[in-house]
Amino acid sequence: MANIKSAKKRILVNRTKAERNKAIKSGVKTAIKKVEAAVTAKDKDAAIAALLNATSVIDKATTKGVYHKNNAARKVSRLAKLVNNI
Template sequence: MANHKSAEKRIRQTERRTEVNRARVSRIRTFVKKVELAIASGNKDAAAEAFKAAQPEIMRGATKGVLHRNTVARKLSRLSARIKSL
């Protein structure tokens, strides 16, 4: 348990930040899943549309520090390559 006022504050901030970050990651996963389902169905238009919606959400993960920017680049690259191959 924290003994200092500043340490108690850091605990509160960390809890809040963790909650926000979890929500962000969950949202990103949902968008990626939608793209993957569209790819699995074989519908290129639906997949491209889902990818267009997912792209800014995934990029936001990088700017907010939830995901590393290289991870984001890799995910987007792989998804777009899979859509292209349909």
């Protein structure tokens, strides 16, 4: 355990940020799974709706600094490609 006050604070802040990032990443994964489930069910309308939601969730995660913009673009592109191939 750290002895210096600022180091103790950094530990607490890093823990808080890690929990926040973990929650955001979990939400992104859930949104992606919903799109993939709709695609495997061949439900075009549900897939499009899930894609719009997933895109929004991924973009929000990117603006919060959880994902790099290229990583987010790649995820959205792959999901759009899946939906378009139904």
